[in-house]
Amino acid sequence: MSPPHNAVVIGAGVIGCSVALELGRRGHDVVVVDALPAAGYGSTSSSSGIIRFHYSTEAGVAMAWEGRHYWQDWPAHVRAEPGTDGSPAVDHEAVASMVELPMYMFLAPDAERPIFLDHFDKFGIPYEIQPRSALESGAVNLDFRMFGPPARLEDDDNPFWGEPVDRFEDLLWMGGAGYVPDPQLAAQNLCTAAMAEGVEFLFNSKVVDVDRSADGDRVAGVTVVGGPADGQTIAAPIVVNVAGPHSSKINELAGVTGDMARSGRALRREVYLAPAPRGFDEQSGFQAADLDVGVYFRPESGGNIMVGSVEPECDELEWVDPDDFDETVTEDEFQLAMMRTARRMPDLGIPHSKRGLVALYDATEDWTPIYDRSSLDGFYLACGSSGNQFKNAGVAGHLMAELIEAVESGHDHDADPITVIGKYTGFGIDTATFSRRREVDANAANTVLG
Numbered sequence: 001m002s003p004p005h006n007a008v009v010i011g012a013g014v015i016g017c018s019v020a021l022e023l024g025r026r027g028h029d030v031v032v033v034d035a036l037p038a039a040g041y042g043s044t045s046s047s048s049g050i051i052r053f054h055y056s057t058e059a060g061v062a063m064a065w066e067g068r069h070y071w072q073d074w075p076a077h078v079r080a081e082p083g084t085d086g087s088p089a090v091d092h093e094a095v096a097s098m099v100e101l102p103m104y105m106f107l108a109p110d111a112e113r114p115i116f117l118d119h120f121d122k123f124g125i126p127y128e129i130q131p132r133s134a135l136e137s138g139a140v141n142l143d144f145r146m147f148g149p150p151a152r153l154e155d156d157d158n159p160f161w162g163e164p165v166d167r168f169e170d171l172l173w174m175g176g177a178g179y180v181p182d183p184q185l186a187a188q189n190l191c192t193a194a195m196a197e198g199v200e201f202l203f204n205s206k207v208v209d210v211d212r213s214a215d216g217d218r219v220a221g222v223t224v225v226g227g228p229a230d231g232q233t234i235a236a237p238i239v240v241n242v243a244g245p246h247s248s249k250i251n252e253l254a255g256v257t258g259d260m261a262r263s264g265r266a267l268r269r270e271v272y273l274a275p276a277p278r279g280f281d282e283q284s285g286f287q288a289a290d291l292d293v294g295v296y297f298r299p300e301s302g303g304n305i306m307v308g309s310v311e312p313e314c315d316e317l318e319w320v321d322p323d324d325f326d327e328t329v330t331e332d333e334f335q336l337a338m339m340r341t342a343r344r345m346p347d348l349g350i351p352h353s354k355r356g357l358v359a360l361y362d363a364t365e366d367w368t369p370i371y372d373r374s375s376l377d378g379f380y381l382a383c384g385s386s387g388n389q390f391k392n393a394g395v396a397g398h399l400m401a402e403l404i405e406a407v408e409s410g411h412d413h414d415a416d417p418i419t420v421i422g423k424y425t426g427f428g429i430d431t432a433t434f435s436r437r438r439e440v441d442a443n444a445a446n447t448v449l450g
C-alpha cells in the first residue's frame with residue numbers, strides 16, 4: 001500500500017469503481033478496499049443490467065437519462081480509446097457495451113398518465129403511446145388480456161389465474177432503453193480505468209472499523225482485515241461507503257445512522273432464466289416492465305429469457321442478513337415467476353428444472369438511493385441502490401465527486417443540497433432527492449422501479 005491517500009472508497013462494485021475513477025481523475029489519491037477478490041464481484045455481478053428511465057422522481061429520471069449517455073460513450077469513458085485531450089488509451093481485456101432495446105409498459109385504459117412522462121417531456125426522452133397492434137404484429141405471441149393484480153400460485157381461485165375478457169388497448173413504448181449483458185465487466189472496466197489514474201485497489205480486504213479523528217468530529221480512515229493491508233488502518237480524511245447490501249453495516253461501524261431518515265437493508269431477490277418463447281430475442285425488439293403480471297423480462301444470451309420481479313403486493317419481501325442468507329433458487333418462486341410470465345407469453349415453455357440466481361438489493365424504504373454526506377465530516381454515502389442503480393453507475397461517480405468536492409470546500413450540503421449538472425445532457429440533478437434525511441415522496445414507488 002502506498003500512503004498517503006486522501007480518500008478511501010469502501011466497495012469495488014460498479015458504483016464504487018465509478019466513484020473511485022471520478023475522484024482519481026480529479027487528482028485525489030484514492031484507495032478502494034473490497035472484501036472480495038476482484039471488482040464487480042458483489043451485487044453488481046448479479047445485475048440484470050437494464051437501462052430505462054421511468055422513476056418516480058424528476059431527479060431519478062434526469063439521472064437515468066444522463067446515465068444512459070455514459071453507456072453510449074463507454075469506450076471513451078473508460079479510455080478504451082485515446083482521449084480527445086491526447087491521453088493514451090487504457091488496455092482493457094474487453095469492454096462492456098449496451099444492447100439497445102426499447103422498453104414497453106402495459107397501460108390499463110383507466111390508468112392515470114404516469115407522472116414520469118412529464119419528466120420525459122421535460123428531458124426529451126423518447127416515448128409513444130402505441131396501440132397494442134404495434135406488438136401484436138411482431139414475432140412474439142403475446143396475450144394482451146388484463147390479468148392483474150398478480151396473485152400467488154396457492155391462491156388458485158384468484159381471477160389472476162382465470163380467463164379475463166378485458167384487453168390492453170395501449171402500450172407505453174420507451175425508446176433509448178437497453179441493457180448491459182455483462183455488468184461485472186463494466187465494473188472491471190471502471191476499475192482498470194481508475195488504476196490507470198493511479199487509484200489503488202486492495203482486494204480480499206474487509207473493513208472492520210471506521211476510524212475517527214482524535215476529537216471524534218471527522219472520519220480518519222478504515223481498519224481492514226485480510227489482503228495486503230491486513231490488520232492495518234488506512235488513514236484518509238475522506239471515506240465513501242459504497243458497500244452495496246453491506247452498506248448499513250458500515251454505517252453502523254461509522255456511527256452515522258442517528259440522523260438517517262432513510263437507510264438500505266439487504267433484500268433477497270431471485271432472477272430466473274428459461275428458454276425464450278418463440279421469436280423473443282434481441283431482434284424481436286423489446287423488453288418489458290409488466291406490472292399487470294408482476295414481472296420484468298428481457299432477452300438473455302443463449303436463446304433465453306431473463307425474468308425478475310416487480311414486487312407485486314401479494315409477495316412478501318425477504319429482508320436478510322447480508323452475511324447469512326439462502327443462496328439457492330427457490331423451486332416454488334421459480335414456478336410462480338414462470339407462470340406469471342406465461343400469462344403474457346403463452347408460448348413460454350415452463351422448464352422442469354429451475355435456473356437463475358439469488359442476490360441482494362440494498363433497498364431503501366422508498367426504493368430511491370442515498371447519495372449524500374453523513375453526520376460525520378468526511379464520511380460519504382453512495383448506498384441504498386435499491387436494485388435500480390446499475391444504469392446510473394457512470395453518473396453516480398460524477399455526482400459523488402461533485403458532492404464531495406463541494407462539501408470539502410465548505411458548502412453546507414444539508415442546508416442547501418447541490419444540483420449536479422450532467423456532463424452529457426446538461427440537465428440538473430437535484431441531489432435533495434437522494435438525501436439521507438428526505439421525507440418519503442407521496443409518489444414514491446414501492447418497487448424496484450424506483
Ligand SMILES: Cc1cc2nc3c(=O)[nH]c(=O)nc-3n(C[C@H](O)[C@H](O)[C@H](O)COP(=O)(O)OP(=O)(O)OC[C@H]3O[C@@H](n4cnc5c(N)ncnc54)[C@H](O)[C@@H]3O)c2cc1C
Nearest residue numbers: 011013014015035042043044047048050207244385390391
Ligand atoms: C438481481 C439484481 C438485479 C438488478 N438489476 C438491475 C437492473 O436491471 N438495472 C439497474 O440499473 N440496476 C439493477 N440492479 C442494481 C444494481 O446492480 C446495483 O444497484 C449496483 O450493482 C450496486 O453497485 P454497488 O457498487 O453499489 O454495490 P456492489 O456491487 O454490491 O458492491 C459493493 C461491494 O462492497 C464490498 N463490501 C461490502 N462490505 C465490505 C466490507 N466490510 N469491506 C470491504 N468491502 C466490502 C462488497 O464485497 C462488494 O464488492 C440489480 C441488482 C440485483 C441484485
